Amino acid sequence: MDNKEEFLCINEESVEKVKAVFPPEEFLYDLAELFKIFGDTTRIRILYALFESELCVNDMAVLLGLSQTAVSHQLRVLKNNKLVRFRKEGKNVFYSLSDEHVRSIIEMGMEHVEE
Amino acid sequence: MDNKEEFLCINEESVEKVKAVFPPEEFLYDLAELFKIFGDTTRIRILYALFESELCVNDMAVLLGLSQTAVSHQLRVLKNNKLVRFRKEGKNVFYSLSDEHVRSIIEMGMEHVEE
DNA sequence: TTATCATATGAACAGATGAACATATGTTAT
DNA sequence: ATAACATATGTTCATCTGTTCATATGATAA
Numbered sequence: 424m425d426n427k428e429e430f431l432c433i434n435e436e437s438v439e440k441v442k443a444v445f446p447p448e449e450f451l452y453d454l455a456e457l458f459k460i461f462g463d464t465t466r467i468r469i470l471y472a473l474f475e476s477e478l479c480v481n482d483m484a485v486l487l488g489l490s491q492t493a494v495s496h497q498l499r500v501l502k503n504n505k506l507v508r509f510r511k512e513g514k515n516v517f518y519s520l521s522d523e524h525v526r527s528i529i530e531m532g533m534e535h536v537e538e
Numbered sequence: 539m540d541n542k543e544e545f546l547c548i549n550e551e552s553v554e555k556v557k558a559v560f561p562p563e564e565f566l567y568d569l570a571e572l573f574k575i576f577g578d579t580t581r582i583r584i585l586y587a588l589f590e591s592e593l594c595v596n597d598m599a600v601l602l603g604l605s606q607t608a609v610s611h612q613l614r615v616l617k618n619n620k621l622v623r624f625r626k627e628g629k630n631v632f633y634s635l636s637d638e639h640v641r642s643i644i645e646m647g648m649e650h651v652e653e
Numbered sequence: 654t655t656a657t658c659a660t661a662t663g664a665a666c667a668g669a670t671g672a673a674c675a676t677a678t679g680t681t682a683t
Numbered sequence: 684a685t686a687a688c689a690t691a692t693g694t695t696c697a698t699c700t701g702t703t704c705a706t707a708t709g710a711t712a713a
Binding site: 594595596606607609610611613614628629630631 | 657
Binding site for chain 1: 692
């Protein structure tokens with residue numbers, strides 16, 4: 424079942440063309456990791472909520488009908504990947520989108536979905 | 539353990555503001571589904587390969603060092619979600635990106651990763 | 654027709670992932 | 684100090700997902 428018959432390309436030219444510009448594996452890995460973050464309903468809902476206004480954890484939970492724990496866990500993921508930033512104010516932590524890239528990426532996705 | 543103390547908002551105003559413009563759940567679900575597709579290394583590599591040139595299944599497998607089966611399975615996902623299209627030519631099936639949205643979304647992601 | 658090649662599909666297994674629960678940390682008020 | 688509150692974290696568990704293996708389909712050539 425050794426199914427790779429050693430580089431039997433059908434169109435060698437195309438393959439070489441692609442190979443020539445292929446980015447480092449790590450880069451594409453990071454790219455996939457980024458999209459993975461957006462690929463969860465809870466996280467997308469959180470990010471979308473932050474489109475309009477910064478919010479504290481409790482308010483997100485209330486707004487989205489989620490447990491505080493669930494929100495906090497997902498915020499950690501978003502924070503670790505620099506998609507949101509936060510400021511502390513007493514007992515509360517207010518989160519907001521970290522930059523315009525986040526907005527752009529989601530908007531691009533929305534265009535595709537809207538069709 | 540009933541952890542939702544009935545709408546105890548810290549900032550009622552922000553919550554109302556977000557609620558007012560929140561899109562239907564289904565829309566955000568579809569959006570997450572779309573990003574989920576991009577959130578896998580194999581699929582991103584396939585899509586990226588198709589940036590340069592259309593390719594048949596076997597050539598993708600050779601190029602990316604994957605089994606034919608793995609590529610075929612992922613192409614099905616991409617096909618079902620209309621991210622790639624294909625044309626048959628004899629025994630071969632040539633795949634290509636289905637539209638410019640795909641390219642735009644990936645490019646947006648790359649900008650974020652490049653930082 | 655049969656043999657061979659290119660791709661697709663189904664089943665099963667391994668690893669990843671999100672949610673819930675319990676608990677910990679950190680902050681303010683008393 | 685202690686109590687009450689807001690958020691964070693660790694662990695467990697059920698589910699999802701991607702890969703592999705085996706096999707099927709579909710196409711060309713002999």
